[in-house]
Amino acid sequence: MLKTFAIIGAIAVVVIAGILIYAATKPDSFxxxxxxxxxxxxxxxxxxxxxxxxxxxWSPYEKKDPAMKRTYGAVTAGKGATYAWEGNKEVGQGSMEVVESGPRKVLIKLDFLKPFEAHNMGEFLIDPKGDGTSVTWATYGPSPYISKVIGTFMNIDDMIGRDFEKGLADLKAAAEKK
Structure with missing residues (x-):
């Protein structure tokens, strides 16, 4: 019986070590x-x-928690606009600031406090395409080691990407009805 536990323990250590080593090979940013x-x-x-x-x-995060507490800064449009939120476990808590604003690009500094701390950038690229507009919504930032470990089990691109797809569809609907 003791030998069986020793074998199971050794296998568990090897598996955990393998996951930790694999996580270390992931990129340092996303x-x-x-x-x-x-x-x-x-x-x-x-x-x-x-x-x-x-x-x-249009933001999918606004719909995830209609009771979310929102705090707007003195400036709400363009460079210097600020916004903070505190909501349920799906939206967490954080703040953002528009650090660059122009007709082709809006760049946002994102600071998440809950459910985990993270400091990333949000980017919107707005490109004329014939009579329409191509909009790229991106987020990027550092990928600390704990994020790499979590990323071995969860695909961040799929998780955030689904939200971006929903948000862009709602942005499209809002812009096209104006």
Whole structure:
């Protein structure tokens, strides 16, 4: 019986060590992005992204917790706009600040506090395409070791990507009805 436990213990140590070694080989940063073509000109799309208050019309995170506590800064559109949130376990707690804003690009500093601390960037690229607009929504940042370990079991691109796809579909609907 003791020998069986020793074998099981040794196998468990080898498996755990293998996971930890594998995690160490993962990249030190991540990037998740999705793209949508919107049948509206950039001047209809840009305000929906640039004005943080307009996000309630399309952001998938706004819908995950309708009771979420939102705090807007003195500036809510363009460079310097700030927003903080505190919600359920699906949206957590954090803040964001628009650090760059122009008709073709909006760059956002994202600081998550819960359910885990992370400091990333959000990026929207707004490109005219004929009579429409191509919008790329991306998030990227460092991938600390614990994220690499979690990433061996969960695919961050799939998780965030689904939210981005939903958000971009809602952004498309909002821009096309204006």
């Amino acid at each position: 990037r998740v992005q999705r793209v949508v073509l919107i049948n509206a000109p950039p001047d209809k799309v840009f305000p929906l992204i640039n004005d943080i208050k307009a996000w309630t019309a």
